[in-house]
Amino acid sequence: MTRPIEKVLEVRDLQVKLSTSTGPLHAVRGISFDVAMGETVCIVGESGCGKSITALSVMGLLPKKAEVQAEALRFDSQDLLKLNERQLSNLRGDKLAMIFQEPMTALNPVYTIGDQLTEPLLRHRRISKREAYSLAERILEKVGISGAARRMQQFPHQLSGGLRQRIVIAMALICEPKLVIADEPTTALDVTIQAQILHLMKDLQREFGMGMLFITHDLGLVSRIADRVLVMYAGQIVESGSVAEIFDRPSHPYTKGLMQCLPSGVRAQPGARLGSIPGIVPNLVGGIKGCGFAGRCPAVREACRSAEIALRAVAGTQASRCILPPEEVAKLWTEAVGLEIEQ
Amino acid sequence: MLAYVLKRLGLGILVMLAVSTIVFTLTNVAADPARTIAGEGATAADVEAARIAYGFDRPIPVRYAEWLANVAQGDLGTSYRQRRPVADVVAERLPVTLALGLAAFALALALSLPLGLLAGLRENTWVDRLALVFALVGQAMPTFWFALLGMVIFVVKLGWLPASGSDTWRHFVLPSVVLAYYATPTLMRLTRAGVIEVMKSDYIRTARAKGLRPGKVVLKHAMRNAILPLVSVAAVQLGFMLGGSIVVETIFAMRGLGYLAWESITFSDLPVIQAVVLLIAGIYVLLTLGADILNAWLDPRLRMG
Amino acid sequence: MTHLQVNLSENRMRRQKVLRRALSHRSFVIGFVGVGIVLLLAILAPLVTWHDPYAQSIIDRRLPPIWYGWFWDDPLATWNHPLGTDQLGRDYWSRLVYGGRISLFIGLTATLVSGLIGTTLGILAGYFGGRTDMVISFLITTRLTMPVILVALATVALFNSSLMVVTLVLGLLLWDRFAVVTRSATMQVRSMEYVTAAKSIGSSTPRILLTEILPNIAAPLIVIATIEMATAILYEAALSFLGLGVQPPLPSWGLVLAQAKDDIFFAPWMITLPGIALFVLLLSINLLGDGVRDLTSPEGR
Numbered sequence: 001m002t003r004p005i006e007k008v009l010e011v012r013d014l015q016v017k018l019s020t021s022t023g024p025l026h027a028v029r030g031i032s033f034d035v036a037m038g039e040t041v042c043i044v045g046e047s048g049c050g051k052s053i054t055a056l057s058v059m060g061l062l063p064k065k066a067e068v069q070a071e072a073l074r075f076d077s078q079d080l081l082k083l084n085e086r087q088l089s090n091l092r093g094d095k096l097a098m099i100f101q102e103p104m105t106a107l108n109p110v111y112t113i114g115d116q117l118t119e120p121l122l123r124h125r126r127i128s129k130r131e132a133y134s135l136a137e138r139i140l141e142k143v144g145i146s147g148a149a150r151r152m153q154q155f156p157h158q159l160s161g162g163l164r165q166r167i168v169i170a171m172a173l174i175c176e177p178k179l180v181i182a183d184e185p186t187t188a189l190d191v192t193i194q195a196q197i198l199h200l201m202k203d204l205q206r207e208f209g210m211g212m213l214f215i216t217h218d219l220g221l222v223s224r225i226a227d228r229v230l231v232m233y234a235g236q237i238v239e240s241g242s243v244a245e246i247f248d249r250p251s252h253p254y255t256k257g258l259m260q261c262l263p264s265g266v267r268a269q270p271g272a273r274l275g276s277i278p279g280i281v282p283n284l285v286g287g288i289k290g291c292g293f294a295g296r297c298p299a300v301r302e303a304c305r306s307a308e309i310a311l312r313a314v315a316g317t318q319a320s321r322c323i324l325p326p327e328e329v330a331k332l333w334t335e336a337v338g339l340e341i342e343q
Numbered sequence: 344m345l346a347y348v349l350k351r352l353g354l355g356i357l358v359m360l361a362v363s364t365i366v367f368t369l370t371n372v373a374a375d376p377a378r379t380i381a382g383e384g385a386t387a388a389d390v391e392a393a394r395i396a397y398g399f400d401r402p403i404p405v406r407y408a409e410w411l412a413n414v415a416q417g418d419l420g421t422s423y424r425q426r427r428p429v430a431d432v433v434a435e436r437l438p439v440t441l442a443l444g445l446a447a448f449a450l451a452l453a454l455s456l457p458l459g460l461l462a463g464l465r466e467n468t469w470v471d472r473l474a475l476v477f478a479l480v481g482q483a484m485p486t487f488w489f490a491l492l493g494m495v496i497f498v499v500k501l502g503w504l505p506a507s508g509s510d511t512w513r514h515f516v517l518p519s520v521v522l523a524y525y526a527t528p529t530l531m532r533l534t535r536a537g538v539i540e541v542m543k544s545d546y547i548r549t550a551r552a553k554g555l556r557p558g559k560v561v562l563k564h565a566m567r568n569a570i571l572p573l574v575s576v577a578a579v580q581l582g583f584m585l586g587g588s589i590v591v592e593t594i595f596a597m598r599g600l601g602y603l604a605w606e607s608i609t610f611s612d613l614p615v616i617q618a619v620v621l622l623i624a625g626i627y628v629l630l631t632l633g634a635d636i637l638n639a640w641l642d643p644r645l646r647m648g
Numbered sequence: 649m650t651h652l653q654v655n656l657s658e659n660r661m662r663r664q665k666v667l668r669r670a671l672s673h674r675s676f677v678i679g680f681v682g683v684g685i686v687l688l689l690a691i692l693a694p695l696v697t698w699h700d701p702y703a704q705s706i707i708d709r710r711l712p713p714i715w716y717g718w719f720w721d722d723p724l725a726t727w728n729h730p731l732g733t734d735q736l737g738r739d740y741w742s743r744l745v746y747g748g749r750i751s752l753f754i755g756l757t758a759t760l761v762s763g764l765i766g767t768t769l770g771i772l773a774g775y776f777g778g779r780t781d782m783v784i785s786f787l788i789t790t791r792l793t794m795p796v797i798l799v800a801l802a803t804v805a806l807f808n809s810s811l812m813v814v815t816l817v818l819g820l821l822l823w824d825r826f827a828v829v830t831r832s833a834t835m836q837v838r839s840m841e842y843v844t845a846a847k848s849i850g851s852s853t854p855r856i857l858l859t860e861i862l863p864n865i866a867a868p869l870i871v872i873a874t875i876e877m878a879t880a881i882l883y884e885a886a887l888s889f890l891g892l893g894v895q896p897p898l899p900s901w902g903l904v905l906a907q908a909k910d911d912i913f914f915a916p917w918m919i920t921l922p923g924i925a926l927f928v929l930l931l932s933i934n935l936l937g938d939g940v941r942d943l944t945s946p947e948g949r
Binding site: 358374482485486487492495499586589590593601611616619623627 | 786789790792793794795797798799801802803805806807878882885886889890891892902905909912913916919920922923926927928930931934935
Binding site: 090 | 544545546548549550551552553554555556557563564567568641642643644
């Protein structure tokens with residue numbers, strides 16, 4: 001595979017602080033990554049690790065009270081942090097699009113599909129309503145919806161979850177964005193539909209040549225869709241690398257643990273049993289000391305608890321935030337020490 | 344949809360039958376119409392004569408059936424006091440009440456929708472607090488007292504508005520404001536709650552992710568959903584303004600239905616009282632039905648039924 | 649035994665927690681204090697007043713309240729009549745304090761009556777459903793269709809209005825909200841496990857309704873009770889104001905206001921003071937209700 005070079009998104013040392021009722025929450029603690037045109041980058045992590053916050057901060061959709069800082073947050077060579085709300089909204093839905101998790105609630109129940117689908121076009125392109133509708137019909141066919149003209153007249157509640165998610169995807173792609181951020185786009189769907197949607201997204205990405213930031217908690221999906229993988233834990237990237245590198249040789253105990261939780265490396269069959277790593281994600285309110293995973297790590301050392309662990313290169317493009325040598329990480333969990341398999 | 348409307352109308356007629364039974368029975372048990380007709384200072388013999396002449400010696404169910412049969416044919420009876428057909432008396436008073444109710448309702452909506460929207464969008468800011476205080480004061484302010492205060496300030500002290508009557512639009516200003524302020528708190532708090540709820544929803548985030556301008560996100564995507572729960576309550580409020588303006592109309596001596604009702608009550612003019620109650624009940628039935636139809640139009644999910 | 653003690657202290661801790669939360673809820677505290685003050689004044693009326701609220705005095709008519717002495721050096725304003733006197737020379741402070749008794753009596757009694765009716769109907773409709781629910785729902789719709797003030801006015805007036813009649817009529821009219829809320833709350837609770845459990849051990853239906861259902865829908869009922877109490881007080885005042893409610897010489901605030909109406913030009917305090925009394929009481933009850941609702945709502949806990 002030839003690696004595309006043109007960077008569409010560049011994130012350097014992104015920090016996001018939220019204020020919660022229990023205190024300030026340092027939700028994203030200095031993460032850096034790039035997305036190139038035509039590339040799919042996956043962010044993997046459990047819920048609460050900061051992956052959705054990362055996505056929303058790129059979109060500029062975090063609540064006003066959230067504090068977003070970064071050394072660089074560049075999209076299409078524009079500094080997103082320097083743009084005002086109006087300039088940001090000019091990008092959103094046009095060159096920068098997002099697909100959301102819940103197809104059942106992501107569409108407004110009181111407007112027709114056609115109305116909602118043409119909104120980005122009417123907002124960002126100088127075209128007539130009629131032209132917008134015919135373009136919208138075409139994109140509906142592209143996302144595999146037949147009888148587009150009839151679907152355009154329907155309301156969200158008249159469609160199945162799979163259809164709705166296709167519409168949400170069509171809505172994100174209708175202005176041919178350079179970057180699509182997909183936040184768990186298939187989580188709410190059943191497994192067969194999930195596979196279809198993934199396939200569709202991969203195809204569309206190839207066709208449009210856009211960059212994709214794919215966010216999921218499901219490592220199984222990652223192997224099917226990603227070029228590169230970022231594993232996030234407690235607001236930090238704990239491991240990054242190409243799909244092959246990460247899956248062949250996970251070099252952070254957390255990645256290894258996640259991998260071990262998959263029934264057979266890749267989650268395929270419906271109703272497959274999922275394991276889980278014992279312990280809970282540390283509370284980020286008020287900040288944490290040392291490695292965030294120390295509390296759940298089977299090979300925790302004294303050094304892990306005292307100081308922050310830096311992200312260090314392992315081999316090739318792979319990097320990991322662990323002091324253990326990769327060979328030792330490889331040995332972890334294999335005897336299934338304390339790894340409980342839950343439903 | 345048509346079947347639904349017909350079913351609702353049928354139920355409405357049943358309900359109105361029940362209302363009319365209750366009102367007819369109550370009024371006839373409570374007051375002695377023969378005494379009213381015989382007039383003040385009548386002797387016991389006069390009253391007895393009137394009782395027999397008008398058939399009040401017959402049992403209430405019989406008289407009710409007769410009254411109902413007449414009402415069904417459009418004959419609401421004759422006013423004891425004015426000695427004219429009740430229908431004429433009522434029809435004469437309807438326009439003032441309609442004008443007052445609609446003006447007050449429009450004013451209440453014009454106040455509560457923007458205020459509720461603003462308070463909801465700026466939750467827990469000073470705007471929100473101010474709106475809450477405004478609502479709390481409105482809820483605790485007795486209508487008749489507010490009317491009197493308004494009179495003291497705008498009529499007595501400033502002399503801007505006429506004190507009583509219903510001849511010009513200026514007569515309607517103060518009563519409409521008073522009546523509107525009564526309904527505003529409920530509508531405002533509902534709008535606020537609706538906006539807060541809706542602004543958290545996923546489709547608002549979707550709308551923003553499309554790059555829509557804040558104004559469009561709020562007015563197109565949020566507002567229509569936020570006012571859904573408001574519609575039926577607003578209908579009830581309008582019904583209340585059309586039927587419950589009795590206090591306001593009496594204070595300002597406006598020649599509307601409410602004032603008519605008050606006069607009829609003090610004179611025990613039973614046919615008029617019955618007619619007014621029935622009319623207001625009918626308005627209520629139609630308004631709630633209208634609210635349901637409006638809701639179905641606003642929310643496609645309800646259309647499937 | 650120790651188990652019981654643990655439970656007790658746990659209970660106490662929970663009660664303390666609830667108390668602490670209640671005390672930090674601003675509108676609850678304000679409402680509670682407001683209602684408390686009116687209630688205390690009403691109960692202690694003979695102790696906090698020094699004039700008979702009915703005693704007329706021709707030479708003491710329309711005396712101004714005490715602050716007329718402070719600001720305008722009005723020599724007629726004295727502490728003997730701190731709030732002045734009315735058009736018959738009756739002490740305004742005494743009349744307002746005794747008027748509070750009437751408002752509270754009507755509010756509490758009417759709410760009790762309407763609460764009994766509404767809760768009974770609501771529980772029956774919600775628990776049994778089916779035809780019972782249909783009939784009761786029809787009753788509720790009928791009641792909602794009747795214009796309350798008008799029907800109340802007509803009935804009260806035609807029955808020769810008195811305090812008792814006003815109270816009863818309001819009680820018999822204002823049960824709809826109780827019924828609606830109880831009905832839907834009961835429907836939610838009906839299928840809960842503890843109800844099924846009670847059924848399976850053979851508890852009788854009345855027992856289930858009283859010991860399993862009622863305690864679990866108490867919170868919304870308290871909120872409704874505050875709303876209805878405010879409504880009853882407001883309606884009584886309106887009825888009396890229109891001259892068709894409580895009859896003179898009783899010092900109902902609405903009646904006092906109506907009598908002061910003719911003096912609107914010369915003695916504005918006479919309409920201001922009873923209005924403020926009514927306003928403060930209604931505001932306090934509403935705040936109390938809002939507070940209870942916030943404190944008992946699932947998100948609030």
